[in-house]
Amino acid sequence: MSDVSRRAVVAGGLVLAAMPLVARAGTTGDPVVDAPAGRFQGFQSGSISTFKNIRYASAPRFMAPVAMPRATETVIAQAFGPIAPQRGGSGLQDEACQRLNIWTPGADARAKRPVMVYIHGGAYSNGTVTVPTNHGAKLAETEDVVVVTVNHRLNALGYLYLARMDPRFADSGNLGQLDLIVALQWVRDNIAAFGGDPKRVFVFGQSGGGAKIATMMGMPAAKGLFHSAATMSGQQVTASGPMNAHRRAQAYLAKLGVRENDLGALLELPVGRLIEATDATDPILGGGVYFGPVLDMKWLVRHPFWPDPNPQSNHIPMILGNTRDETRAFVPAESAKVKGLNWDxxxxxxxPELRMDLLPEWIVSEYRAHFPSDTPEQIFYRATTAGRSWPGQVIEADARAAAGAKATWVYQLDYQSPVKPERGAPHTGDIALAFGTLGAEGSITGIGPDAQRLSRQVMGAFAALARTGKPVGKGVPLWPAYTLPKRATMLFDVNSRAVNDPRKWERELFARVPYIQPGS
Structure with a gap:
């Protein structure tokens, strides 16, 4: 079997030969950048130069990535490259997915614009930055910044922990993270040629993307590669313990039919088989097997935010955010579960939706007493949002404040979707606002004046943090730093405003028990 047919997979049909990527040939007048990594020809659209599908690394399967050597010929960088192999998704999927994309107002090394690097969500198993809501042209144009988006290895290919079984795979538990670190090294070494300032690199990511950033804040290899950060509904208080990660690897290999003492077969199997086996039952959590960063004592030698935030990143200014109705994205209002809700x-x-081990009947009783006019549906979404991932964000913000970290700002998205009101302010609701892609496929913000004003505030705050280390920008309401015990929080909404500890009652209710990061 050829390397191409073994490594490539098309979404929706797991073992298919690779299809050629469609990219128009470069034409006279297209922007060309000569960077240390090579000569890249993008395309111009309005005031923005775009460069897509720049390959920043290569890697043998289950091995650490290696930076790409300088390209010997001009690279036509005009169409998105393959995404990481995964369940679902669309377009070409390939193991050689270490690709990044750049939008810039001008490729002049003298410009030294802030650089905003986006890392996608999808936990650690799915997702891509090639979806329309993640396109960077509007953000680059509006805020005069250079936008970079990054794809990397996911699921078993990025986080299967094999190190205790075979020394050849000593890096295997954190390969997705190592891909991101090599991508940030590429940015450090090359972004000046695209008009960016390598000394002002801001990383932001939603959901799993935020968790990947939180993890990198505790990885020595990532030290110095970014200078400010924002995590959007994504946190990583603790990483996977190596013993649990080892048990997960055993469950995965059993599903795959590969013996622990003969892992050579992993290098020969079609990638489609590797992806199919990711539905192995997780021996700790149940459900599909969890993949995520591992406390391997090589690349990750302590938890990112336990027992405190890793001191290596306390000097980095950081925004942490969540949405008011996170779980409306996971359990649709039209689902049988929600339609059939009653007090009984x-x-x-x-x-099943909670991540905090508190008696559900007691939670219902407490919420009913505190919110007497709420329906069962309203309490369902309130409580599952507050008892799912939000406590992890509170822990991180509190930990940074207690440690005297340089500066932390917290937000909550309260803006209710005008086009899908049943979704409220759900998980992912802030992505299009941060990119300005309000009318893109997948956005639920609407394109009216309220959405446009709020998007300018979110874009402005993020870009200001990238530019100056503080989210202070034109049109952004006064946003105090997060300190204890005030817990100032920006409520991004039709009328955005800062409020101290806006969900104090819920925070205190769930603080009765420890938060255990799923997958730890």
Missing amino acids: NLAAAMA
Whole structure:
């Protein structure tokens, strides 16, 4: 079997030969950048020069990435490259997915614009930055910044922990993270040629993307590669313990039919088989096997935010955000579970969605007393949002404040979708606002004046943090830093405003028990 047919997979058909990427030939007048990594020809659209599908690394399967050597010929960088192999998704999927994309107002090394690097969500198993809501042209134009988006290895290919089974795979538990670190090294070494300032690199990511950033804040290899950060509904208080990660690897290999003492077969199997086996049952959590960063004592030698934030990143200014109705993205209002909610079955329906080990019946009783006019549906979404991932964000913000970190700002997206009101302010609702891609496929913000004003505020705050280390920009309401015990929080909404500890009652209710990061 050829290397191409073994490594490539098309979404929706797991073992298919690679298809050629469609890219128009370069034409006279297209922007060309000569950088240390090579000569890249993009395309111009309005005031923005775009460069897509720049390959920043290569890597043998289950091995650490290696930076690409300088390209010997001009690279036509005009169409998105393949995304990481995964369940679902669209377009070409390939193991050689270490690609980045750049939008710049001008490729002049003298410009030294702030650089905003986006890392996608999808936990650690799915996702891509090639979706329309992640396109960087509007953000680059509006805020006069250079935008970079990055794809990297996911799921078993990025986080299967094999180090205790075979020394050849000593880096295997954190390969997705190592891809991102090599991408940031590429940015450091090359972004000046695209008009960016390598000394002002801001990383931002939503959901799993935020968790990847939180993890890198605790990885010595990432030290100095970024200078400010924002995590959007994404946190990593603790990483996967090596013993649990080892048990997950055993479950995955059993599903795959590969013996622990003969991992050579992993290097020969079609990638489609590797992806199919990711539905192995997780021996700790149940459900599909969890993949994520591992405390391997090589690349990750302590937890990112436990027992405190890693001191190596306390000097980095940081924004942490979440949305008011996170779980409306996971459990649709039209689903049978929600449609059939009543006071008798609410606790049972809520229990699988919680990540905090509190008695569901007691939670329902407390919420009913505190919010007496709420319906079962409203309490379901309130409580599952507050008892799912939000406590992790609170822990990180509190930990940074207690440690005297340079500066931390916290937000909550309260803006209710005008086009899908049943979704409220859900998980992912802030992505299009941060990119300005309000009308893109996948956005639920609407394109009216309220959405446009809010998007300018979010873009402005993020770009200001990248530019100056503070989210102070034109049109951005006064946003105090997060300190204890005030816990100032920006409520991004039709009328954005800062409020101290806006969900104090819920925060204190769930603080009765420890937060255990899923996958730890």
